[in-house]
Amino acid sequence: MSAAPPVLELKGITKRFPGIVANDSISLKLNKGEIHALLGENGAGKSTLMNIVFGLYQPDEGSIDINGQPVLIDNPNKAIDLGIGMVHQHFKLVEPFTVTENIILGMEPRKGINLDYKTASAKIKALSEQYGLKVNPNAKIHDISVGMQQRVEILKTLYRGADILIFDEPTAVLTPQEISELMEIMRRLVAEGKSIILITHKLKEIMQISDVVTIIRRGKVIDTVKTSESSPHELAEKMVGRSVSFKVDKKPAEPKEAVLQVNNISAKNKDGVPVLDGLSLTLRAGEILGVAGVDGNGQSELIEALTGLRKIDSGSIKVLSQEISNLPPRKVIESGVSHIPEDRHKHGLVLDFSMKENMVLETYYKEPYNRKGFLDYDAIGKQAKRLIEHFDVRTPSMDTLARSLSGGNQQKAIIAREIDKNPDLLIAAQPTRGLDVGAIEFVQRQLIAQRDQGKxxxxxxxxxxEIMNVSDRIVVIYEGRIVGEVYPESTNDQELGLMMAGSTAGGKAHE
Structure with missing residues (x-):
């Protein structure tokens, strides 16, 4: 009896964009009931490849077979009809809608001319129970956690009949507990006969969950290996083409005077709900203070308050004893604060500006870049060239638009610009989000170098x-306040995870 064909086979897929070959003759086989990890650096071509499978892009060369039959996938609806579902890194959900409304959107079941919500809701509940997803079909999206929203995305693909599921960086925004639960869900899916492609650069997760790993580097397949016959170090080396250190080398911190003093700050959102609730912390020169917490507990609002993007209602924020609360962003920057923002596209770069223009976004109005009200593009070009070379930002040229760089190179450019300002206080928000091991190692080294220079x-x-590896001291944020302080050498993921869920250090629930 001949073996069953792969449920999905890519043969020699090539995709070119202007100036770059994103996928260079990539072949890959996914077998039934298998979790196949796709590993690669940022810009290696992983997402491009999966966007081809999901019908968002067309390949320039190559073909796709499903269950041994050639198929043409020229749009996402075709992919869905063929049983392919994609759980995107950035969820595509309508916040005010319920879970059921989101799942049936675009394929609403009817009873006569009416929407048959009840039948849909019952089907979703049954699917949720079958795969251990524990989702309430009637909950509104804006009332459920990020981890739950991801389960809604998974349910959406199952409701549409997917047998092949593509997960794109699924753990980027999850807590340790939610990651364990997601792994369980993936195991349930393959036990029920589904097949999964997992795009990730997190080696720990690949070792835990996948059966097979295909490594892509600069658009080419480097190797496909059985996970059980490989190791994190071997995979990392194949992925970036050199050996990578997982442990961050740093000497003990030598904290000096207080640089940042946040005292009892409070702020509300536009609906009048408190988002910062009497939050206090102190940060000294020569130390890295890590803020751990589940997304949505006031991290973004704290960053906005510190950088002049949000007004606080009460309390004080001082940098080197100078009050900076409620100052405009430019004044905050001029008082010695640099900021690597959590959303590099929204707050870090102007995507349709060139790389050289992005390098002077906060200093363009000063000499030597500005002479008597006119921009001096020679001076701007020199500065950009120096930073791009020093921080190894890979860009075709200084005139390339920021949007055409990979995420890792966009992040390097922001870090170059922010560190070059020689700040007293460097705020690094999600500095390695979506980056691969090579880029993460680079970013973390830069943060430690800043600390060692007394910042x-x-x-x-x-x-x-990252919090455990890089920080000298850790505070945990929960519902807009700091609920505990620990040191990396004397805590662990479990204790931090409990505090992030609202228990204080020592295990008591936080009122």
Missing amino acids: AVLLISFELD
């Missing part, structure tokens, strides 16, 4: 490994 570094990250 105060505030690190806000959802990545517990």
Whole structure:
């Protein structure tokens, strides 16, 4: 009896964009009931490849087979008809709608001319129970956690009949507990006969969950290996083409005077709900203070308050004893604050500006870049060239638009610009979100180098490994206030995870 064909086979897929070959003759086989991880650096071509499978792009060369039959996938509806579902990194959900309304959107079941909400809701509940998703079909999206929203995305693909599920960086915004639960869900899916492609750069997760790994580097397949026959170090080396250190080398911190003093600050959102609730923290020169917490507990609002993007109602924020609360952003920057924003596209870069223009976004009005009201493009070009070379930003030229760089290179450009201002306080918000091991290693080294030069570094990250590895001291934020302080050498993921869910250090629930 001949073996069953792969449920999905890519043969020699090539995709070119102007000036770059994103996928260079990539072949890959996904077998039934298998979790196949796709590993690669930022800009290696992983997402491009999966967007081809999902019908968002067309390949320039190559073909796709499903269950041994050639198929043409020229739009996402065709992919869905063929049983392919994609759980995107950025969820595509309508916030005020219920879970059921989101799942049936675009394929609403009818009873005569009326919407048959009840039947849909019952089907969703049954699917949720079958795969252990524990989703309430009637909950509104804006009332449920990020982890739950992701389960809604998974349910959406199952409701549409997907047998092949593509997960694009699924753990980027989850807590350690939610990541464990997601792994369980993936195991349930393959046990029920589904097949999964997992796009990720997190080696720990690949080792835990996948059966097979295909490594892509600069658009080409480097190798396909059985996970059980490989190791994180071997995979990392194949992915970036050199050996990578997972442990951050740093000497003990030597904290000096207080640089940032946040005292009892409070702020409300536009609906009058408190988002910062009497939050206090102190950060000294020569230390990295990590802020751990589940997304949505006031991290973004804290960053906005510190950088002049949000007014606070009460309390005080001082940098080197100078009050900066409610100052405009430019004044905050001029008082010695640099900021690596959590959303590099929204707050870090002007995507349709060139790289050289992005390098002077906060200093363009000063000499030497500005002479008597006119921009001096020679001076701007020199500065950009220096930063791009020093921080190894890979860009075709200084005149390339920021939007055409990979995420990792966009992030390097922002870090170059912010560190070059020689700040007293460096605020790094999710600085390695969506980056691969090589780029993460680079970013974390830069943060430690700033600390070693006597700067105060505030690190806000959802990545517990990063918080544990890079911070000298850790505070946990929960519902807009700091609920505990610990040191990385004397805590662990479990204790931090409990505090992030609202228990204080020592295990008591936080009132």
